[in-house]
Amino acid sequence: MKRILVTGGAGFIGSAFVRYQLRTYPDVHIVNLDKMTYAGNLDNLRDLDPNRHTFIRGDIADAAIVSSAMEGCDAVVNFAAETHVDRSILGATEFLRTNVDGVYNIVETAKKLGVQRVLLVSTDEVYGSIEEGSFKETDPLNPRNPYSAAKAGGELLGRSYFTTFGLPVIVTRGSNTYGPYQYPEKVLPLFVTNAIDSEPLPLYRGGEHNVRDWLYVDDHCSGIDTALRKGAPGEIYNVAGGNERENMTLTNKILELTGRDESLITLVADRPGHDRRYSIDPGKLKALGWAPAMPWDNGMELTVRWYQENEWWWRKIKSGEFKEYYLKQYGNR
Ligand code: NAD
Ligand code: DAU
Numbered sequence: 640m641k642r643i644l645v646t647g648g649a650g651f652i653g654s655a656f657v658r659y660q661l662r663t664y665p666d667v668h669i670v671n672l673d674k675m676t677y678a679g680n681l682d683n684l685r686d687l688d689p690n691r692h693t694f695i696r697g698d699i700a701d702a703a704i705v706s707s708a709m710e711g712c713d714a715v716v717n718f719a720a721e722t723h724v725d726r727s728i729l730g731a732t733e734f735l736r737t738n739v740d741g742v743y744n745i746v747e748t749a750k751k752l753g754v755q756r757v758l759l760v761s762t763d764e765v766y767g768s769i770e771e772g773s774f775k776e777t778d779p780l781n782p783r784n785p786y787s788a789a790k791a792g793g794e795l796l797g798r799s800y801f802t803t804f805g806l807p808v809i810v811t812r813g814s815n816t817y818g819p820y821q822y823p824e825k826v827l828p829l830f831v832t833n834a835i836d837s838e839p840l841p842l843y844r845g846g847e848h849n850v851r852d853w854l855y856v857d858d859h860c861s862g863i864d865t866a867l868r869k870g871a872p873g874e875i876y877n878v879a880g881g882n883e884r885e886n887m888t889l890t891n892k893i894l895e896l897t898g899r900d901e902s903l904i905t906l907v908a909d910r911p912g913h914d915r916r917y918s919i920d921p922g923k924l925k926a927l928g929w930a931p932a933m934p935w936d937n938g939m940e941l942t943v944r945w946y947q948e949n950e951w952w953w954r955k956i957k958s959g960e961f962k963e964y965y966l967k968q969y970g971n972r
Contacts, residue, residue: 669692715756738786763813822956834894878924
């Protein structure tokens, strides 16, 4: 794989994946197609070698742009998506356009161009909530919010291109990812940056004990890379951190690492349809040689320190579009 199209490569995980590819494979060239929504950020891609990374601003829902970006590529890895559950509850139009129509353009174009590998980055949320045990790739899907329903639609459509046309599609389903450069609408960077500013941490009431499985961003990237290079066409691979924590435990850890106290915790109205627990079994990917490398305590320390030392990155985000969203999302909670 010499030339890889990464879509959504200016976002949180996509930009980490671009850096991962460039540092791991000296011969690889990345074509990075990103629409630059509110979540796309060229600061995430600073200092990349322009001889090995070509950035194109464009929409995966635009077939002509997808086609010209994919021309000559050996593989495509799709990260491009609307990704925030709470925004999908406020309005889902863009979620359907990008997460379903956009994926359709990617697989349709890959079929026309005869691309060797199409990896669709999906999420553990497509399985829905589980009280005990962990989902395997063979379990039925039960997405319960507009974001995860749209992601499930996209991956089902993508996989239909394997069974119908033999397109070599691989799907990964990752768990909650954390690390540097994550847009501060997601709980972890939101709480860390609010805590730095001694602002309230809006913990969803009733969801304090909900559980998420935390996966360090570079481990998610190595998991996707393993599936891309060693996975079998038509297969699905769970990518899990193995760090299940209640939201209250995560919140207390953030308070400890930022030197703040519990008085910042503010219980607010719960998320409608809030999934209680996500848990997936990554055994199938581990059988290909993958394992997460970052222990949760180290990952949390490193991540909190990164936000403490890189205020230049998140302060300008929090003073822009984010302010309007924050008011809409939390103003009346
Ligand atoms: P993000 O919101 O940080 O970034 C998304 C990127 O996609 C942005 O750069 C944005 O500009 C781009 N984009 C959005 N719509 C586009 C379009 N129509 N055309 C081209 N580019 C577009 O997201 P993230 O957290 O990095 O997630 C990346 C992928 O990983 C998504 O597919 C998401 O569903 C999946 N995922 C995320 C997590 C997580 O915890 N963050 C976990 C599992 C899976
Ligand atoms: O599981 C993978 C998914 O993880 C990805 O597919 C999504 O793209 C990603 O956004 C994430 O979804 P979650 O809904 O789990 O993440 P979020 O950070 O929005 O919320 C994590 C938990 O924290 C969830 O139980 C809700 C809670 N929460 C969240 C926010 C934003 C709060 O209590 N308060 C908040 O303000």
